[in-house]
Amino acid sequence: MDTATGFLIDGPLTDGFKFRKGTFELKPFEDNDVDIRIESCSICGTDLHVATGEWKDQLYPFTEITGTVIRVGPKVTLVKVGQRVGVGAQASSCGACKPCQSDNETYCQDGIIHTVGSRWPESGIVSQGGLSSHTRVHEKWAFPIPDGMDSKYVSPMLCAGITAYSPLVSYGNISGKKIGVIGLGGIGHFAVLWGKALGAEVWVLSRSRAKEDAAVAMGADGFIATGEGELWHEPHRGDFTLILNTASSATDFDLRKYLSMIDVRGHFISVGMPAEGGFTLSAMDMVLNGVLIGASHIGNRRQVLDMLQLASEKGIKPWVEEMELNEENLILAMKKMMDSKARFRITMTGYSKAFSIA
Amino acid sequence: MDTATGFLIDGPLTDGFKFRKGTFELKPFEDNDVDIRIESCSICGTDLHVATGEWKDQLYPFTEITGTVIRVGPKVTLVKVGQRVGVGAQASSCGACKPCQSDNETYCQDGIIHTVGSRWPESGIVSQGGLSSHTRVHEKWAFPIPDGMDSKYVSPMLCAGITAYSPLVSYGNISGKKIGVIGLGGIGHFAVLWGKALGAEVWVLSRSRAKEDAAVAMGADGFIATGEGELWHEPHRGDFTLILNTASSATDFDLRKYLSMIDVRGHFISVGMPAEGGFTLSAMDMVLNGVLIGASHIGNRRQVLDMLQLASEKGIKPWVEEMELNEENLILAMKKMMDSKARFRITMTGYSKAFSIA
Numbered sequence: 001m002d003t004a005t006g007f008l009i010d011g012p013l014t015d016g017f018k019f020r021k022g023t024f025e026l027k028p029f030e031d032n033d034v035d036i037r038i039e040s041c042s043i044c045g046t047d048l049h050v051a052t053g054e055w056k057d058q059l060y061p062f063t064e065i066t067g068t069v070i071r072v073g074p075k076v077t078l079v080k081v082g083q084r085v086g087v088g089a090q091a092s093s094c095g096a097c098k099p100c101q102s103d104n105e106t107y108c109q110d111g112i113i114h115t116v117g118s119r120w121p122e123s124g125i126v127s128q129g130g131l132s133s134h135t136r137v138h139e140k141w142a143f144p145i146p147d148g149m150d151s152k153y154v155s156p157m158l159c160a161g162i163t164a165y166s167p168l169v170s171y172g173n174i175s176g177k178k179i180g181v182i183g184l185g186g187i188g189h190f191a192v193l194w195g196k197a198l199g200a201e202v203w204v205l206s207r208s209r210a211k212e213d214a215a216v217a218m219g220a221d222g223f224i225a226t227g228e229g230e231l232w233h234e235p236h237r238g239d240f241t242l243i244l245n246t247a248s249s250a251t252d253f254d255l256r257k258y259l260s261m262i263d264v265r266g267h268f269i270s271v272g273m274p275a276e277g278g279f280t281l282s283a284m285d286m287v288l289n290g291v292l293i294g295a296s297h298i299g300n301r302r303q304v305l306d307m308l309q310l311a312s313e314k315g316i317k318p319w320v321e322e323m324e325l326n327e328e329n330l331i332l333a334m335k336k337m338m339d340s341k342a343r344f345r346i347t348m349t350g351y352s353k354a355f356s357i358a
Numbered sequence: 359m360d361t362a363t364g365f366l367i368d369g370p371l372t373d374g375f376k377f378r379k380g381t382f383e384l385k386p387f388e389d390n391d392v393d394i395r396i397e398s399c400s401i402c403g404t405d406l407h408v409a410t411g412e413w414k415d416q417l418y419p420f421t422e423i424t425g426t427v428i429r430v431g432p433k434v435t436l437v438k439v440g441q442r443v444g445v446g447a448q449a450s451s452c453g454a455c456k457p458c459q460s461d462n463e464t465y466c467q468d469g470i471i472h473t474v475g476s477r478w479p480e481s482g483i484v485s486q487g488g489l490s491s492h493t494r495v496h497e498k499w500a501f502p503i504p505d506g507m508d509s510k511y512v513s514p515m516l517c518a519g520i521t522a523y524s525p526l527v528s529y530g531n532i533s534g535k536k537i538g539v540i541g542l543g544g545i546g547h548f549a550v551l552w553g554k555a556l557g558a559e560v561w562v563l564s565r566s567r568a569k570e571d572a573a574v575a576m577g578a579d580g581f582i583a584t585g586e587g588e589l590w591h592e593p594h595r596g597d598f599t600l601i602l603n604t605a606s607s608a609t610d611f612d613l614r615k616y617l618s619m620i621d622v623r624g625h626f627i628s629v630g631m632p633a634e635g636g637f638t639l640s641a642m643d644m645v646l647n648g649v650l651i652g653a654s655h656i657g658n659r660r661q662v663l664d665m666l667q668l669a670s671e672k673g674i675k676p677w678v679e680e681m682e683l684n685e686e687n688l689i690l691a692m693k694k695m696m697d698s699k700a701r702f703r704i705t706m707t708g709y710s711k712a713f714s715i716a
Contacts, residue, residue: 098596099647104622107647109596170623170648238456238467245641264462265528267650270641278640283603283628285636286653289457289465290528292625293651295644 001035001071002026005355006060006132007330009051017051017334019327024060024128026136027120031075034142036067036085037357041130042156042320042347043337045186045248046089050116051334062348063089063115064158065130066151069142078139084151085142086308088158089298091115091127092138105140106298131330131348133355143304146312152322156186156345157307159298161318164190165307166299167244167269168198171292175199177241180261181220184211187271188246189319189344192218194307197314203240205258214343218319226257233257238264238289245270255279262291270295319343324350359393359429360384363713364418364490365688367409375409375692377685382418382486384494385478389433392500394425394443395715399488400514400678400705401695403544403606404447408474409692420706421447421473422516423488424509427500436497442509443500444666446516447656449473449485450496463498464656489688489706491713501662504670510680514544514703515665517656519676522548523665524657525602525627526556529650533557535599538619539578542569545629546604547677547702550576552665555672561598563616572701576677584615591615596622596647603628613637620649628653677701682708 008022029035042064050061065087069079079085093100094111106112113120115137116129128135145154164187168174178201181191188204195202196219203222204215212223224232240262247253259268268291286293299307310316321336323329325348333346351357366380387393400422408419423445427437437443451458452469464470471478473495474487486493503512515523522545526532536559539549546562553560554577561580562573570581582590598619603626605611617626626649644651657665668674679694681687683706691704709715 099622102622104648107622264457264460264465265652270644278638278643280636281639281651282636283653286628286651287655290462290652290654293639293644294623294648295641296648297645 001134002029004128004132004134006128007327008058008060010058017331019330022060024132025125026134027125027127028123029071029073029136031073032139033073033136034069034076034079034085034139035071036065036087036135036137036142037070038065038067038130038133038135038351040066040151040155040347040349040351042160042345043333043342044089044159045337046116046159048334048338059117059126060128060132061116062130063087064155064160065115065135066145066154066158067135070134072139076139079142079144084145086145086154086158086304087115087130087135087137087142088162088304089115091118091135091141093140103300103302106300133351133357140301143301143308146308149308149312152320152347152349153311153317154308155347156318156320157190157311158304160186160345161190161194162299162304162307163187163271163296164244164246165194166303167267167271167296168194168200168242169303169306170296171242171267171269174241177201178203178239180205180240180243180258182206182243182245182258183247184215184344185246185340186342186345189214189218191244191246192220193316193318194310197310197316205243214319233261236261238262240266242267242269253279255281256285259285259289259291259293262289265290265292267291268293318345321346323348325354359492360387362486362490362492364486365685366416366418368416375689377688380418382490383483384492385483385485386481387429387431387494389431390497391431391494392427392434392437392443392497393429394423394445394493394495394500395428396423396425396488396491396493396709398424398509398513398705398707398709400518400703401691401700402447402517403695404474404517406692406696417475417484418486418490419474420488421445422513422518423473423493424503424512424516425493428492430497434497437500437502442503444503444512444516444662445473445488445493445495445500446520446662447473449476449493449499451498461658461660464658491709491715498659501659501666504666507666507670510678510705510707511669511675512666513705514676514678515548515669516662518544518703519548519552520657520662520665521545521629521654522602522604523552524661525625525629525654526552526558526600527661527664528654529600529625529627532599535559536561536597538563538598538601538616540564540601540603540616541605542573542702543604543698544700544703547572547576549602549604550578551674551676552668555668555674563601572677591619594619596620598624600625600627611637613639614643617643617647617649617651620647623648623650625649626651676703679704681706683712
């Protein structure tokens with residue numbers, strides 16, 4: 001097998017979403033590679049960029065993949081044929097640089113291959129995502145899924161889930177501490193679920209109260225509507241150990257108010273990637289509490305495995321809408337994502353039917 | 359004793375520095391207060407702001423004080439009469455807020471009294487600095503000086519020294535790691551000395567090579583002239599655990615180049631306080647290596663005591679010019695500071711003569 005079948009986004013779109021079936025070439029099979037027959041895939045914000053043509057190549061999107069291993073290279077030790085695995089937004093890294101050598105392979109300096117839209121070295125073949133029958137990745141990027149977990153719940157953990165999880169475990173123990181989550185979308189809703197599972201007191205910050213009920217149902221301990229008045233930050237001065245910014249826009253974003261809510265040497269970490277603008281920041285804004293500002297990029301293998309283990313042990317179920325994979329549903333699903341109406345992630349299933357796999 | 363004598367900066371200046379002797383009222387003596395007869399004081403960048411009238415009140419400047427305790431309140435337990443102590447840029451904090459209760463009293467939320475120019479609660483008396491015969495502070499802000507240390511070396515440690523020391527010990531162990539110091543002024547030179555004493559590999563980053571010899575003489579392992587060409591950052595990508603920014607200007611400062619030199623989840627910490635502007639920052643600038651950006655404000659009592667102990671054990675001597683305290687020398691010294699010509703700190707001594715104290 002050196003090709004796979006999938007749904008291709010048909011060129012940069014101006015009038016809605018269109019998909020057509022196509023066949024694409026897989027990268028040459030190497031000694032550490034594994035082939036995966038895909039079973040489910042969730043839709044990520046990144047896929048909207050692909051679909052609307054911000055990314056140039058014609059692409060098969062989706063980077064929150066579960067499936068079954070059907071072939072392993074002769075040097076593979078981490079997974080076995082028949083095993084169920086997940087694949088997220090990254091499909092390979094150089095393995096040799098300082099970040100790769102220190103469990104920080106998502107910050108690989110020269111060899112990051114994204115699951116969608118990167119060119120594999122030597123062959124130059126463009127990597128394609130999970131809206132397809134099969135995928136081929138380096139074994140390090142195939143994450144064994146604990147038994148008993150439903151693939152439809154596992155899928156969104158592999159990009160949105162780990163994007164929220166990694167910063168919650170990378171800057172010190174949050175158990176017993178107060179954390180804030182800005183924005184309750186796909187990533188934000190995972191931040192609430194993981195934050196609670198990790199023992200934190202979790203507050204959601206959102207412009208309006210439209211999602212307050214959902215936040216509370218997810219277990220949030222508090223909710224702040226930042227669109228109501230000017231002094232919403234005042235009662236919380238210095239209270240938060242960590243604020244995770246999952247909002248995708250920096251417009252009308254008064255960073256100083258958020259920073260004032262953080263404890264000494266606490267963290268303000270962005271995981272949303274605002275397309276426009278940024279913050280203007282002076283040392284004076286940070287010196288009152290010595291707050292640290294940063295950004296986080298998905299999460300390493302170790303963290304993915306820990307996250308899946310935590311979800312398995314605690315029976316954590318993300319809020320997922322399941323849809324059967326076909327062109328019509330894809331259009332519906334993408335539209336829902338574009339309008340921020342998914343509650344809070346959509347997983348496409350029924351792959352064997354869609355691709356006529358026995 | 360409820361007054362002290364000192365040299366007053368005579369109002370906002372437009373044509374150079376002027377000092378005249380004056381007498382000022384000390385705050386009411388409280389149970390945890392100590393009176394200190396001052397022996398030496400170094401000049402800090404802050405004093406230039408005072409001298410040039412950026413701070414409104416007529417003030418007795420200087421915040422790097424050593425002296426001998428001559429009186430203690432009935433509840434004082436941390437120091438004794440006759441003991442030599444240092445005082446830095448802060449003279450009190452509320453003691454009750456979360457930062458104060460967690461050894462972060464320099465980030466006190468409501469009760470920070472600066473050594474110069476703050477109003478003491480209740481009395482409303484303005485705090486005055488070390489260009490005077492005596493000072494009165496809360497015992498927590500009087501730091502015992504290890505025996506055998508020369509006061510002229512201890513003085514500059516109490517503000518510039520601790521400002522450099524605190525960030526070097528606050529974000530993880532730097533021993534065996536590579537750190538960068540931007541700017542070789544009073545604070546930067548301390549960062550080199552402390553960095554080496556703490557076991558780090560220390561690189562100095564400066565616009566030109568004018569201070570390269572000095573950096574090497576202080577023990578710096580490497581020197582980067584950022585004004586030479588465009589690609590000075592390239593060979594160091596991801597190498598530094600911590601970069602300490604002591605530069606006081608953000609003009610022509612290409613933050614992204616510095617950030618690219620930092621290891622995954624490493625720190626870029628500013629201690630200089632640029633008067634103008636700031637950085638424009640997007641999550642994208644930080645996500646390539648998950649770098650953390652922050653600022654640091656002097657350092658807590660625990661860190662000051664550790665720093666003095668380290669200096670004592672390792673015999674660390676900052677580069678200090680000693681000058682006898684009188685009007686003429688003060689004018690010379692302030693001019694030298696203003697022109698960034700001090701190498702690298704000026705300590706005024708001879709207080710007993712200047713103030714006719716037996």
